[in-house]
Amino acid sequence: MDRTTITANLKPLARRGFVVVTSDPDDRRSRRVALTEAGMALLAKAAPIWEQRHTELEARLADGEPDRLRGALKALG
Numbered sequence: 180m181d182r183t184t185i186t187a188n189l190k191p192l193a194r195r196g197f198v199v200v201t202s203d204p205d206d207r208r209s210r211r212v213a214l215t216e217a218g219m220a221l222l223a224k225a226a227p228i229w230e231q232r233h234t235e236l237e238a239r240l241a242d243g244e245p246d247r248l249r250g251a252l253k254a255l256g
Contacts, residue, residue, distance in 0.1 A: 189212060192218070196215055197218035
């Protein structure tokens with residue numbers, strides 16, 4: 180992702196109190212992002228759902244296809 184996209188995605192999370200964005204003390208042009216307690220709590224709730232959905236998706240794919248899909252997605256990055 181580019182900086183503009185990351186910034187646009189972080190702003191609503193910061194407004195809702197899930198992340199805190201601060202200046203990097205070593206390089207003021209850079210930013211540091213940290214999860215708040217509310218962000219950690221939301222992540223703890225969301226992670227099992229995310230894992231379940233991925234398991235369901237992989238079950239619908241043929242043998243070997245999940246690995247091929249991951250490989251193709253990595254190649255894009």
